[in-house]
Amino acid sequence: MKITDLIDINCIQLELSSTTKSEVIDELASMLAAENYVTEKVGFINSIMERENHSTTGIGSGIAIPHAKCDYVIKTTIAFGLSKEGIEFESLDDEKAHLFFMIAAKSDAEDEHLKILSYLARKLIDDDFREKVLNVSDKTKLFKLLEEIGGDE
Amino acid sequence: MAKFEILGVTACPTGIAHTYMAAEKLKKAGKKVGIKVKVETNGSIGVENKLKDSEIAEAKAIIVAADTKVDMARFKGKQLIEVPVSKAIKSADELIEQALNGEFKVYNK
Numbered sequence: 001m002k003i004t005d006l007i008d009i010n011c012i013q014l015e016l017s018s019t020t021k022s023e024v025i026d027e028l029a030s031m032l033a034a035e036n037y038v039t040e041k042v043g044f045i046n047s048i049m050e051r052e053n054h055s056t057t058g059i060g061s062g063i064a065i066p067h068a069k070c071d072y073v074i075k076t077t078i079a080f081g082l083s084k085e086g087i088e089f090e091s092l093d094d095e096k097a098h099l100f101f102m103i104a105a106k107s108d109a110e111d112e113h114l115k116i117l118s119y120l121a122r123k124l125i126d127d128d129f130r131e132k133v134l135n136v137s138d139k140t141k142l143f144k145l146l147e148e149i150g151g152d153e
Numbered sequence: 154m155a156k157f158e159i160l161g162v163t164a165c166p167t168g169i170a171h172t173y174m175a176a177e178k179l180k181k182a183g184k185k186v187g188i189k190v191k192v193e194t195n196g197s198i199g200v201e202n203k204l205k206d207s208e209i210a211e212a213k214a215i216i217v218a219a220d221t222k223v224d225m226a227r228f229k230g231k232q233l234i235e236v237p238v239s240k241a242i243k244s245a246d247e248l249i250e251q252a253l254n255g256e257f258k259v260y261n262k
Binding site: 051054055056057059060065067068069092093103105109111114115117118119121122124125 | 166167168169170171172173174176177178181194196197198220237238239242243
């Protein structure tokens, strides 16, 4: 299994229109709801915000990974968004976030899925990888890049 | 087997992202200064890379970067720092440097 198995091409937005944290969370969650990966958008967003209120998932270096593991999730999925302009996300380094990986995990997510998510998290620390993702121009290229993420840990 | 100079434990509430990013950051920060760092992750998959008693005994210092409870009793008598998981993501280099300089207090609870 690969990380790309958890990404739906319809849940990718390479040109996010949002300009604030709450907007971008809504924009990403809306894609997941539209494709029926989450049952109730509002409930799911509340779970996401609960995590954000605990501590921001804007981890710095332009990356944010809002995530929730809850009953509103039908199938563990990742929504991806890119903002060239950047969005204020209360990041650890006070810089704007450009890359958004929204992780929707089922309450009883399979270990295999959780493992893959952990590879993604680790990979996002890699500067080269991050730089490449920031510069993707289309969804196919993005998929190619994400396919690099494997169980090499 | 080469010993690990510094050990880490990471954990976060959801256990699907920060736990692993913090672990990766600490390992990377160690690599930069040429030391071996082993990090135990307490994530949603459960505990991985569990620290062995012998590794704890041999390590110079322990970094616990966790927002949830982790097993601490095993670290009694070791130089240790407890920080939020985000601190390890943001300031891993600094934490490793402090660990190597022996700046942590001895854990004695």
